[in-house]
Amino acid sequence: MVIAFKNETFRDDFTFSNSPAAIRRFPFPFHEDKYMYSVNIEPHVPGPKGSVYEFPIDIDEHYVSEMRDRELVLKADPGRCQALPHMMTAQWDMLELLMTSMARDYPEHFSLTQDGDRWHWINRPLGIDQKFTFGDVKTLPYEPMEYIGRQCQGDFSIQDQRDGQLWMDAGIITTQADWSLDFDIGMNFFEWHGPVPLAHQAGVFDRALKFLMNLQHGRPVRRLNWTMTINPRLDTSPENYHKWGVDRTTVTPENVGDKVHLRVELQGLWRLPRSNTILFSIRCYMIKMRELVTVPKWGRRLPRVLRTLPPELVDYKGLTRYRDTTLEWLSKYDDGAPTTLGCGPD
Numbered sequence: 001m002v003i004a005f006k007n008e009t010f011r012d013d014f015t016f017s018n019s020p021a022a023i024r025r026f027p028f029p030f031h032e033d034k035y036m037y038s039v040n041i042e043p044h045v046p047g048p049k050g051s052v053y054e055f056p057i058d059i060d061e062h063y064v065s066e067m068r069d070r071e072l073v074l075k076a077d078p079g080r081c082q083a084l085p086h087m088m089t090a091q092w093d094m095l096e097l098l099m100t101s102m103a104r105d106y107p108e109h110f111s112l113t114q115d116g117d118r119w120h121w122i123n124r125p126l127g128i129d130q131k132f133t134f135g136d137v138k139t140l141p142y143e144p145m146e147y148i149g150r151q152c153q154g155d156f157s158i159q160d161q162r163d164g165q166l167w168m169d170a171g172i173i174t175t176q177a178d179w180s181l182d183f184d185i186g187m188n189f190f191e192w193h194g195p196v197p198l199a200h201q202a203g204v205f206d207r208a209l210k211f212l213m214n215l216q217h218g219r220p221v222r223r224l225n226w227t228m229t230i231n232p233r234l235d236t237s238p239e240n241y242h243k244w245g246v247d248r249t250t251v252t253p254e255n256v257g258d259k260v261h262l263r264v265e266l267q268g269l270w271r272l273p274r275s276n277t278i279l280f281s282i283r284c285y286m287i288k289m290r291e292l293v294t295v296p297k298w299g300r301r302l303p304r305v306l307r308t309l310p311p312e313l314v315d316y317k318g319l320t321r322y323r324d325t326t327l328e329w330l331s332k333y334d335d336g337a338p339t340t341l342g343c344g345p346d
Contacts, residue, residue, distance in 0.1 A: 001106070001108065002108050002109075003059065003060065003061060003063070003106075003108075003109065004061060005061055005062075005063055005064040005065070005125055006019075006061050006062060006064075006065060007064070007065060008062065008065045009065065009069075010065070010066070010069045010232055010233055010234040010235070011069070011072075011233060011234075011235070014231050014232055014233070016062070016065070016232035016286070017232075017288070017291070018287055018288075018291050019061060020294075021050075021061075022060060022061055022062075023287065023291050023292075023294060023295065024295075024345055025050060025051055025052055025060075026052075026264070026285055026287050026292075027052050027053075027224055027264050027266050027285055027343070028262075028264070028292075028295075028298050028343045028344075028345070029224040029225070029226040029264050029343060030301055030302070030305050030343060031341055031342055031343050032301075032339075032341055033301055033304040033305060033308075033339060034304070034305060034308045035305045035308075035309065035313075036310075037204050037313075038204065040223045040224065041208070041211060041221045041222070041223045042221065042222060042223070043219065043220075043221055043222075044056060044220035044221050044222040044268050044269075044270075052266055052283075052285070053222075054105075055101065055105040055106075056101050056105070056220065056268065057098060057101045057102055057105065057152060057153075057281075058153070058266070058283060059102065059105075059106055059109070059153060060153070062153070063125060063153055064125050064126065066153050066175075066234065067126060067150065067151065067153075069174070069175075069234055069235070070149075070150060070174045070175075071150065073174040073235050074146075074150070074174065077239060079181070079182045080172065080173055080174050080181060080182075080237075081145070081146045081149065081171070081172040081173075081181075082170065082171060082181060082182070082185050083143065083145055083158075083169070083170035083171075084169040084170060084185070084186065086160070086169070087145075087158060087160065087169050087170040087275070087277070088137070088143075088144075089274050089275040090145075090158045090160070090169075090170060090272055090274075090275035090277040090279075091143055091144040091145040091158070091170065092134065092135060092144050092274070093272035093273060093274050093275050093277065093279070094144065094145050094148065094149075094156065094158060094272065094279050095144040095145070095147065095148045096134070097270060097272065097279065098148045098151075098152050099112050099119075099121055099148060100112060102152065103121075108124075109123070109124050109125050110122065110123055110124065114134075117133050117134040117135055117136075118131070118133060118134075119131070119132055119133070119134050123151055126151060128151065145158070145170060145172055146172055149172035150172075153283060153284075154175070154266075154281050154282055154283035154284065155171070155172065155173045155174060155175050155176060155281070155282040155283075155284070156171060156172050156173075156279060156280065156281050156282070157170065157171035157173065157181070157279075157280045157282075158170040158171065158272075158277050158278070158279055158280070159189070159212075159277060159278040159280060160275075160277050161213065161276060161277065161278065164213075165188040165189060165190075165209075166188065166189040166209065166212060166213070166278060167186065167187070167188050167189075168181075168184050168185055168186065168187055168188075168192055169185065169186065169277075170185075171185065173237075173282075174234070174235060174237075175234040175235060175282070175284045176235075176236065176237055176282070177227045177229070177236055177263060177265070177284075178227075178236055178237070178238060178241075178318065179192075179237075179238065180237060180238045180239060182239070183238070189205065189208075189209050189212075190205060190209070193205050212269065212278060215269060215270075215271045215278060216271055217270075217271040217272070217273050218271075219271070220268055220269060220270040220271075221268070221269050222266060222267060222268045222269070223267050224264060224265065224266060224267070224343075225264070225265040225267055226262065226263065226264045226265065227263050227317045227318070228260060228261065228262055228263060228317065228318075228319055228326075229260075229261045229263040229286060230244070230247035230248055230250065230251060230259050230260060230261070230322065231244070231247055231259055231261070232261055232286050232288070233247070234284060234286075247259075248318065248321045248322055249321060251321070251322035251325050251326070252325065253325060253328060253329060256289055256322075256325060256326050256329035256330075257288065257289045257290035257293075257329065258288055258289075258290055259288075260288065260289045260322065260326050260329075261286045261287060261288050261289070262286070262287050262289075262292060262302070263284060263285070263286050264284070264285045264286075264287075265282050265283065265284055265285075266281075266282075266283040266285065267280065267281065267282055267283075268280070268281040268283070269281075289326065289329065289330065293330070293333045295345040296333075297339050297340065297345060297346070298345065299330065299333030299334065300333065300334045300335065300337060300339050301339050302330060303327050303330040303331055303333070303334050304334065306319070306323055306326065306327055306330070307327060309323075
C-alpha cells in the first residue's frame with residue numbers, strides 16, 4: 001500500500017485538510033448521541049482494512065507534514081522530549097516496537113534488517129538510511145525514544161511501574177491538547193490526571209489504573225479521547241498558549257466550518273518486554289466541521305453530543321467561548337432523524 005503523502009501546514013497559513021478517504025476513516029469518537037467519561041478500553045487488535053485500527057501504528061497521508069511540524073517544535077523547545085536516566089531500556093523497547101511495526105505493516109515505506117544487534121533502518125518518506133547497534137546509544141544521532149519519535153505520528157509517553165503506581169518518566173510530546181510533559185514528568189497516574197473533572201468522582205481512574213497495572217505483554221489495548229481545536233494546530237501546549245489561546249475568540253457564524261475542528265486521540269497502550277514499562281501512544285486526528293458534516297450521521301450526532309455535555313466538561317475542554325456558535329452552525333445538519341449506534345460513518 002503506497003500512501004500519497006500531502007504537503008501541508010499546521011501553523012501560520014494552516015493548509016491542513018483531509019482527503020475524502022481520510023474523512024471516511026476518521027476515528028469519530030461518539031457511539032451514541034451523548035457523551036460521558038468512561039474507561040472505554042478495548043483490545044488493540046487489527047481492525048477493518050483501511051481503517052485507523054488496521055495496524056497497531058497508523059501511518060496516513062499527513063505523515064511527512066506532521067514529522068516536519070514535530071521537528072519545528074523540538075527545535076524551538078527541546079524540553080518536549082525528556083527521559084529520566086533509568087528509562088534507557090524502555091527507550092530501546094519503544095524503538096523496537098515502532099520500527100518492527102512500521103516495517104512489517106508499511107513495507108513500501110519502511111524497512112528494518114536485523115543481524116543480531118546490528119540493525120539497518122530505512123525510512124523512505126523522510127529519506128533516512130541508518131545503520132546502528134541496538135543497545136548502543138552512540139550509534140544513533142539521538143537517544144532511541146527521540147530518534148524513532150521523530151519518525152512516527154503521534155505523541156508517546158512511557159510509564160514506569162513501581163510502588164503500586166504508574167509514573168510518567170519519559171516522553172516525546174509535541175501535539176498535546178493543553179498539557180505539559182515538562183510539568184508532568186515524574187508524576188504518578190493520579191497526579192497527571194488531577195485536573196480532569198467528574199471522572200475521579202466516578203471512579204474512572206481507579207478502575208483504569210487497576211486495569212493497566214495488570215496489562216500483559218502482547219496484549220495491547222486502546223481507547224479514544226477527544227476535544228476541539230480552533231484551526232488545525234497540532235501544538236496546543238500550555239507553553240504556547242499565547243499563540244493559540246486567542247484563537248478561541250475568533251470563531252464567528254461565518255467561519256465555523258473551516259476554523260472549528262474535532263480533535264480525536266487514538267490512545268494505545270503496550271506492555272514493553274525488557275523494561276516492563278507501559279508505552280502510551282497518543283495519535284492525534286483532526287477534522288474541520290465542513291469536512292465532518294459530509295458524513296450525515298456525524299453531522300446529526302455531533303450537535304446532539306455538544307448540546308448535552310455537562311458544564312464541567314464544556315469548561316475543561318475549553319469549548320465555552322465557541323460552543324453555542326458551533327451548535328448554531330451544526331444545527332442545520334441535524335434533521336432530527338435517528339442515528340444508528342456505533343462510531344462508523346454508516
